[in-house]
Amino acid sequence: MTIHNITSKGRFHNILAWATFIAVSVSIYMIFMWVPNEKVQGPVSKIIYFHISSAWLAFFAFFLVMVCSVAYLKTRDLKWDVIAYSSAEIGVLFTTIVLVTGPIWGRASWNAWWTWDHRLTTTLILWFIYIAYLMIRSSFSEEEKKARFSAVFGIIGFIDVPIVWMSIRWWRTIHPTVVSSGGFAMDPRMVATLLVSLLAFTLLFFYLLQKGIFILNIKNQTQIIKQKITEIR
Amino acid sequence: MNFFSGISAIIWKDLKAEFRTKQLLSSMLIFAVLTLIIFVFAFDPTKDVVRQVFPGMIWVCIVFAGVLGVNRSFVSEKQNDCLTGILLAPINRTAIYYGKTGGNLIYMAIVEVIALPLFAVLFNYNIPAASIFPLILVVFLGTLGFIAVGTFLAALTSNARSSEILLPIILFPVMVPVILSAVQATGAILSGAQTADWVSWLKILTAFDVIFLTVPVLLFEYVLEV
Numbered sequence: 001m002t003i004h005n006i007t008s009k010g011r012f013h014n015i016l017a018w019a020t021f022i023a024v025s026v027s028i029y030m031i032f033m034w035v036p037n038e039k040v041q042g043p044v045s046k047i048i049y050f051h052i053s054s055a056w057l058a059f060f061a062f063f064l065v066m067v068c069s070v071a072y073l074k075t076r077d078l079k080w081d082v083i084a085y086s087s088a089e090i091g092v093l094f095t096t097i098v099l100v101t102g103p104i105w106g107r108a109s110w111n112a113w114w115t116w117d118h119r120l121t122t123t124l125i126l127w128f129i130y131i132a133y134l135m136i137r138s139s140f141s142e143e144e145k146k147a148r149f150s151a152v153f154g155i156i157g158f159i160d161v162p163i164v165w166m167s168i169r170w171w172r173t174i175h176p177t178v179v180s181s182g183g184f185a186m187d188p189r190m191v192a193t194l195l196v197s198l199l200a201f202t203l204l205f206f207y208l209l210q211k212g213i214f215i216l217n218i219k220n221q222t223q224i225i226k227q228k229i230t231e232i233r
Numbered sequence: 234m235n236f237f238s239g240i241s242a243i244i245w246k247d248l249k250a251e252f253r254t255k256q257l258l259s260s261m262l263i264f265a266v267l268t269l270i271i272f273v274f275a276f277d278p279t280k281d282v283v284r285q286v287f288p289g290m291i292w293v294c295i296v297f298a299g300v301l302g303v304n305r306s307f308v309s310e311k312q313n314d315c316l317t318g319i320l321l322a323p324i325n326r327t328a329i330y331y332g333k334t335g336g337n338l339i340y341m342a343i344v345e346v347i348a349l350p351l352f353a354v355l356f357n358y359n360i361p362a363a364s365i366f367p368l369i370l371v372v373f374l375g376t377l378g379f380i381a382v383g384t385f386l387a388a389l390t391s392n393a394r395s396s397e398i399l400l401p402i403i404l405f406p407v408m409v410p411v412i413l414s415a416v417q418a419t420g421a422i423l424s425g426a427q428t429a430d431w432v433s434w435l436k437i438l439t440a441f442d443v444i445f446l447t448v449p450v451l452l453f454e455y456v457l458e459v
Contacts, residue, residue, distance in 0.1 A: 073455055128406035135402055139393040149389050152452050153403065156385070159448060160407045167410035167437050171417060 013210060020207040023200035027193070035193040044108040047101050049194055053201035054097040058126065061091030061205065062158060065133070069154035072147055081147035082220075084154060086212030088133050090205060095127045118169040125164050129157040239324030243332025247306070248339065257305055258340060265298035265348045269355065278356060288419035291352055292412055295345065295372075296379060302340050303383040304400050306333050307391035316391075320457060330453045334384045334446075341376045364422045367431070371422065374438040375415030381445040382407055388456045414438045 031049045038045035068084035071077075102120055103113040114120065136153050140146040251257055272290045276283055310316040319329055349372070353360055360368065386404050390396040418434035 073452075125406050125409050132403035132406055135399060136389070136393075139390075139395065139399050145392060148455055148458065149392065152389060152455050153386075155452060156382075156407060156448065159444060160410075163410045163437070163441055163444070167413050170433060170437065171413055 013214075016203065016207050016210060020200070020203040023196070023203050027197040027200040030193040030196055035189050036187060038190070041109050044105060047105045049197040051098060051101040051105060052194060053197045054094045054101065055123065056198060057201055057205045058091055058095040058098050058123065059161075060202075061087045061094060062126065062130070062161065065091065065154045066158035069151035069158075072151045073155075078143065078147060078220075081151065082213055082216045083209070084151065085137060086209050086216060088130055088154070089212060090208050092127070092130045092134065093208075094201075094205070095123060095130060098123050099127060116172065118165065118172050121168045121172075122161070122165045125168075126161055129160065133157060236325055236328050239322070239328035240332045240335060242324075243319070243329060244335040244339070247333070247336035250309075251336075251340070257302055258343060261298040261302045261340065261344050262347060264301055265294045265344055266351065268294045268297050269348075269352055273355070283356060284358075285420075287352075287356060287358060288416050288423060291349065292375070292416050292419065294348065294352070295341070295376065296408075296412060298344055298348075299337075299341055299376070299379055299383065300401055300404065302344075303337055303380065303387045303404075304390075304397055306337055306384060307388045308396055311391060316457075326454045326457055327450050329457065330384065330388070330449045333388070334380055337380045337384055338377065341380060345372060345376065358423075360423070361425065364425065367422045367428075368419065371415060371418045371431070371435065371438070374435060374442060375411055375418075378411040378415075378438055378441045378445065379408055381442060381449075382411075385445070385449050385453065385456070388453070410437060410441050414441070 027049070031046050035046070037043050064087040065084045068080045068087065072080035072084065099120075102123070106115065106120075107113050133150055133153055136150045137146050140149060269290060272293075276286060307316070310319065320326070352358070383400075383404055386407070387396075387400055390399045390403065393399050414434040414437045418431040418438070421431035421434070
């Protein structure tokens, strides 16, 4: 690694920043001003645009962690590890948003903060697996071990999530569910708003991902410089 | 040395070392029974509710005792750098994983053979003769799944400074399907439900076991690199 490119944030940084800004603004306008309320649930139904978009990114981020973990183990290039770590951190953020917005919506529409529904429960377990991934990273100090072990766990966790989903779904179908999660009839305008907010959140994810990678690279550079200084002394 | 003699050599070595002190086995056993005693104080054993939570209780005891044993399996090899010695042995790295898994499975079997009948006695639980075989099958498949993923993750955490803290935190979320299916199947069998009611849980358990006994073939060498 060289020191001179320490302040370069990547070519697409500004484009991505502006695209995210515009997309998020448009989606917020659509959510709060343009789209009609859902008939039964009223204004609270607007939370789905945040909830579903975050849920999609929670799972997508985890997928990205797995892909980068495989790439790291194959190539042993630390740049994949940096992407995986950054993606996991943002994944935790979005999973937390899902777990916070879910109960708020549930309270309003089902009259219960939490049900042990398979979607909610799987998301909760996903959150714990992410936390475990970050715990592994904080338990090792050597860069190479940290990358290798967290990559192995990133793959294990990704294989595990579908089995968790399956088993919890079985569990819930055997026990009668008190509240049905039933879908609601989507107005075309609601579909459009949902699609725009999905796009906006995805852009936001990549923007944050790039920021995270940038910060991690700066940290690594600082380490290298520190080492060089101690060597000179 | 071929693959299978490598596995049996590691199992044999582990058992030999363990039976000289019996430290691990006795602490696992005492811990399992102790956890159950705590449950007795938490839920009044004379009440009917115990019959409903009994399957959950035995699995919590098995898993808590199991974590103790699984955690030791690689940490103990860190002393005197024994792990390097094993790595230098002319066997496939995967054989080390299967050997350790086999050893842990035997420890767990010993603990379960003693503890589970004791649990039934302590709670006056009459187990019908017809459900004994299905029960053994569920306990076996559940323990295998837990040990398969536990041994793998124990090898991973053994390199960490505080492995005994890290292992439960990373192991419990991953083994959610095992504990869920095992508890459900045990409950269904104990309540004398139809075979169709618990056979689907056995399928999930078997799928989990197969997956997490196969994944280490691909990934275990990355865990044991020096």
